Amino acid sequence: NAGVMQNPRHLVRRRGQEARLRCSPVKGHSHVYWYRQLPEEGLKFMVYLQKENIIDESGMPKERFSAEFPKEGPSILRIQQVVRGDSAAYFCASSPPTARNTEAFFGQGTRLTVV
């Protein structure tokens, strides 16, 4: 069990480009969460997905950001037309489909730098 895998670990994009961040959950986990961590701040919830469904996107910026978790393949966090303020560490976590607040397992994060 390799745990939650995120790639790439580091991503550099120029302003206006698109960033795609991938997250493969722990095998058997059907719940995925994305968090963003700005410098000197804690992790901020962005979106919670189950397979093919967005359950809670209350933390997602209204524009340019989208997320998906298809039936097959990893979850993708997509940021269109990146700006300098998008530079942050993006963490993915997964949990099994059991009772709420089950322990979430975190990936090592993707550090996005917008230049």
Added chain:
Amino acid sequence: AQRVTQPEKLLSVFKGAPVELKCNYSYSGSPELFWYVQYSRQRLQLLLRHISRESIKGFTADLNKGETSFHLKKPFAQEEDSAMYYCALSGTGRRALTFGSGTRLQVQP
């Protein structure tokens, strides 16, 4: 709205000294509280949660609903405890976590 406050960005103690990492929360319902730890160059991992009432690596945390606190304590710090510690809250009906800004614990020899 739910909020988690960790007032200390950095806590530095000597090996063998007691440690208390503070965490206060605001939430109108019955929250579930967690402590996560991130050692250098490693991923964030769960340290303990209040419903388990367990001690992990010598750490304990008690939920005090009157003071809305969930402070993390250890009677004798070890150098290997040096890490970032995050307090987190999960509200009723929500699986997502609300994190505090974290406290860096430095245990000096």
